[in-house]
Amino acid sequence: MNIPNNILIPEIGRLIQQGHTVTILVKGFSMRPFVEHCRDKVVLARCFNVFVNDVVLAKVEGGQYVLHRVIEKDDNRLTLQGDGNLTSTEHCLTSDIVGKALGFIRKGRKREDRTDGVKWKIYSFVWLHLKFIRPYVLAFYSHVWLRFIERNNYCDEN
Amino acid sequence: MRIKDGFELHEICGEFVLIAQGVENIDFNKVVSFNETSAFLWKEAYACDFTSEDLAEKLCEKYEVKRDEALQDVDALVLQWKKAGLLV
Numbered sequence: 465m466n467i468p469n470n471i472l473i474p475e476i477g478r479l480i481q482q483g484h485t486v487t488i489l490v491k492g493f494s495m496r497p498f499v500e501h502c503r504d505k506v507v508l509a510r511c512f513n514v515f516v517n518d519v520v521l522a523k524v525e526g527g528q529y530v531l532h533r534v535i536e537k538d539d540n541r542l543t544l545q546g547d548g549n550l551t552s553t554e555h556c557l558t559s560d561i562v563g564k565a566l567g568f569i570r571k572g573r574k575r576e577d578r579t580d581g582v583k584w585k586i587y588s589f590v591w592l593h594l595k596f597i598r599p600y601v602l603a604f605y606s607h608v609w610l611r612f613i614e615r616n617n618y619c620d621e622n
Numbered sequence: 623m624r625i626k627d628g629f630e631l632h633e634i635c636g637e638f639v640l641i642a643q644g645v646e647n648i649d650f651n652k653v654v655s656f657n658e659t660s661a662f663l664w665k666e667a668y669a670c671d672f673t674s675e676d677l678a679e680k681l682c683e684k685y686e687v688k689r690d691e692a693l694q695d696v697d698a699l700v701l702q703w704k705k706a707g708l709l710v
Contacts (some may be wrong), residue, residue, distance in 0.1 A: 471635040479648055481639075487649040505651060 473521070476508070477562040485509045485566060493548025495519070495531060497605040498587055504570045505541045508563030514519065517588055519565035519579060524554035524560060533564070533588075547591055550599055623700070623709050624671050631656070631664055640664075640708070654706055659685070660699055674700055 478485050486508050493501050506523055514534060521531045524544065534553065536543035540558045567576035567584075577583050594601060628643050638656035641648055656664060659681070666672075666680045677700070678693040687695075703709050 468635065475632065476650070484645070485647045487647055489650065489651055505649075505672050507647065 469500075469529045470527070473523075473562055476521075480508060480510050487531065487569070490531065490568075492531070492546075495533075496548035496602060497609075498547060498584075498591070499531075499568055499570070503572075504568050507566045507567055507576055509566045511558075511561045511564035514558055514561060514564065517592075520544070521562045521565070522554075522556045523560045524556045524564065528553055528554075529562070529574070548602055550602075566595045601619045623667075623673065625664070625703075626708055626710050627656050629708065631668075633661075638664075654708070663699060688706065697705060 475476050476488065477564065479486050480488050485513035487505050488504060488508070490499050490504050490506050491501055499506070506519075506521075511518075512521060514520060514537065516534050516537050518544075519531060520534060521529060522542070522544065523529055530544060530546070532546045532549075534542050535545045535553065542558060542561075544554045545552070565579050567578040567581070569576045591598075629640050630643050632639050632641055638658070639650075640654040640656065643701075653660035662684060663677050663681065667677060674693060674696045677696045678689060681687060681692040681696060682689055685692075700709070
């Protein structure tokens with residue numbers, strides 16, 4: 465299925481509002497290095513409360529949908545940033561959230577890495593404190609790790 | 623034959639996807655997608671007993687297709703539905 469996000473995601477939002485959790489394939493590179501384009505899936509659920517460091521699928525300024533981390537919260541205004549984005553941020557309201565990430569199913573595994581689990585928390589803590597060396601880590605990840613160690617270049621997939 | 627209860631056909635931008643109701647998690651990577659013709663046959667077959675011949679007849683009424691070809695296509699589709707566990 466190749467359905468545009470502006471049509472598919474409201475449908476996903478409707479199912480989430482009905483109380484389902486929804487699993488979708490992640491597309492895009494902005495949540496690297498933990499979440500990889502066309503390799504990993506995200507499990508989304510209804511968002512009752514949002515906190516800094518939560519990962520949300522939301523409609524941001526310009527009408528685009530992004531799956532990014534909340535880096536600032538001011539009342540109902542949120543600032544989002546992809547883990548793999550060094551400078552660019554997005555803004556939205558809490559009412560623009562379609563769903564909150566409960567976990568990620570990575571590398572074809574059956575079990576998800578939950579966002580309330582130790583692994584995600586350690587990753588988040590480390591990544592958020594590596595701000596100044598993130599460009600080097602990301603460059604190593606995409607040019608060395610994916611090509612020579614994991615031997616998968618997900619950049620080529622659509 | 624009969625379609626199992628608990629499935630809902632959703633139309634999203636001209637694409638049809640079958641989503642199991644009552645399931646907590648909906649995995650969009652595992653949903654069954656239908657084209658327009660198979661969605662039409664699903665709607666015709668839903669909530670009633672049917673045979674391949676019944677569906678072939680519906681197909682001939684809706685589209686300009688020879689009965690033999692229609693029956694062949696319906697048999698192939700019904701086989702797929704059976705394999706996917708959608709029929710009882």
